Amino acid sequence: MIVAEIFAGLGNQMFQYAAARALAERLHVPLKLNIQSFDGSTTCTYDLDKFNITAKIATGSEIASAVSLPSSSLKRNWLRITNRLKLSALRRSIVREENFHFEEEFRTATRNCYLFGHWQSEKYFKSFENVIRAEFTLRAGVVEDRPHLVEEIQSRESVSLIIRRGDFLQYDHLNLYGDNLAYYHRAIELLQSRMHNPHFFIFSDDIDWVKQQLKLKTAHTFVSEPYPGQQYKINGRRHQDLILISKCKHHVITNSTFAWWGAWLCADRNKTVIAPKQWFKEGFLWYNGKVADSRDVLPENWIKI
Numbered sequence: 001m002i003v004a005e006i007f008a009g010l011g012n013q014m015f016q017y018a019a020a021r022a023l024a025e026r027l028h029v030p031l032k033l034n035i036q037s038f039d040g041s042t043t044c045t046y047d048l049d050k051f052n053i054t055a056k057i058a059t060g061s062e063i064a065s066a067v068s069l070p071s072s073s074l075k076r077n078w079l080r081i082t083n084r085l086k087l088s089a090l091r092r093s094i095v096r097e098e099n100f101h102f103e104e105e106f107r108t109a110t111r112n113c114y115l116f117g118h119w120q121s122e123k124y125f126k127s128f129e130n131v132i133r134a135e136f137t138l139r140a141g142v143v144e145d146r147p148h149l150v151e152e153i154q155s156r157e158s159v160s161l162i163i164r165r166g167d168f169l170q171y172d173h174l175n176l177y178g179d180n181l182a183y184y185h186r187a188i189e190l191l192q193s194r195m196h197n198p199h200f201f202i203f204s205d206d207i208d209w210v211k212q213q214l215k216l217k218t219a220h221t222f223v224s225e226p227y228p229g230q231q232y233k234i235n236g237r238r239h240q241d242l243i244l245i246s247k248c249k250h251h252v253i254t255n256s257t258f259a260w261w262g263a264w265l266c267a268d269r270n271k272t273v274i275a276p277k278q279w280f281k282e283g284f285l286w287y288n289g290k291v292a293d294s295r296d297v298l299p300e301n302w303i304k305i
Contacts, residue, residue, distance in 0.1 A: 001030045001111075002027070002031050002109075002115065004020035004031065004033055006033050007037035008037075009044050009257070009258065010238045010257075011260060011261050012118060012120075014136065015124075016115070016118065018124065018136075019106070019115070019124035022128040023109060023115070032056055032057065032058035033057055034066075051137060051138060051139060052136075052137050053135045054135060066112075094113065095114065096116045097116065099286065099288070100297075101295050120260075121296035123296055142240075156197075159200045159250040160244075160245040160253075161200045162202075162253050162254055162259035163181075163202070164178060165209060173284035173292075174280065176255060176276065177276060183305070186305055188216070188252070190274060191274065192218065195250070195272075197219065199218075202223060203224045238258065242262050243265075249271055250268075250271055250272045251271065255278070272303065273303065274304075275302050276305070277304040
């Protein structure tokens, strides 16, 4: 059994789930989720339950069993015995992300392991893309209550444009495009040169600010509703907005995992996705003290500017 720790916002949760789901599929073992990080949280909520995911929530005893390791000497003896007898099903390991870029070692995880990391690259789950796409659909009972927007998006040369501010304004390494709209104007000009009559559908966690600052001369629709402060991450229609984004034919995303998933879930084979070439502020250190290497975040066929 694989137990994956799920934490942070919706986009992060989806990366963590997709990587773990693909690994479980490849190894033919059950997947359970540790969602204890959301207990008492005032900044994020567990949102994967809005989708048709197949993984179950891990019990406290399952989590304890997955993360418990014997003393160093006992662990060495245990691994030596299980290796010698080829009892791979009994070996347990904690797989912790060491680098932000794709790690080949992830594929060598055992059938019984605990996953902790962000895993922000489609390389972790590309081989099981159809499984991931099927599970990241809204489950029965969670409906999009804006059908008129779906119809409008599907009837036009629709382009989603996502501007992330909110909590990003607090983090210097992430706030690259929250106040600076030059990137978006470059992306808009590029798309206008490539397509006839694009219509931009604008999503943001600070939509009132965007309405005041983003001056567009092309056809556009402001989609997101206003939520004060960081309340979009708590009360906003994140999952519904995500599905609306995926219905658009083309995409302009920011350095946000939420925006990434909206573009990735778009099934249009002729889609154009424009993404920022710089994902973090230069020199940003990952939690292991290494410079965060974002070379594997964006799919190869997306346009980076």
